[in-house]
Amino acid sequence: MASGAPRYYTVSWEQLHRDSKALAWRLVERGPFRGVVAITRGGLIPAAVVARELECRVIETVSVVTYDEERRGEPSVVKPPAAAGDGDGWLLIDDLVDTGTTAKLVRGILPRAHFATVYAKPAGRPLVDTFVTEVSQDTWILFPWDTEAQFVAPIARSAGGAAGG
């Protein structure tokens, strides 16, 4: 993500389900696939939804650690896929592509996989074969597993009592 104050794009469980199903609609004509490889952890939920829609029962994982909350570190593969070979016939899924760092690393392991994400930012977009929604590079996508509902002060209070009545 670009430096500076991020704008946020908040995704609910319902929207994620809807967007993951939209991804499945785009992928159905690209299959059938031998199996799905989810890039953990963010790719796990979209991969489950897509696998259900494509009636795909074989699920693999590849685990990449890149970010510590919103700070980016050195990417490392902490668990390679046990099966999937060079990715031929496999569908590789992540929740999003941002800088493309994770995608480059995993595409190096599975160069022949079809790579799909639900969301894409411009810098990583060229690395993705199929995606649903593009957001700007300075947007931080907030997923439902990273957020919770909480109390918000009334507008009048946060405006310093400026509201008339």
Ligand SMILES: O=P(O)(O)OC[C@H]1O[C@H](OP(=O)(O)OP(=O)(O)O)[C@H](O)[C@@H]1O
């Ligand atoms: O294109 P990039 O700049 O590499 O960013 C995209 C990656 O960042 C997030 O994963 P993260 O590393 O936060 O790990 P997580 O999926 O375990 O939450 C997201 O799920 C993508 O995998």
Ligand SMILES: Nc1nc2[nH]cnc2c(=O)[nH]1
């Ligand atoms: N949750 C989340 N993780 C990310 N990792 C890289 N970019 C993002 C983003 O926009 N949102």
Ligand SMILES: [Mg+2]
């Ligand atoms: Mg991830």
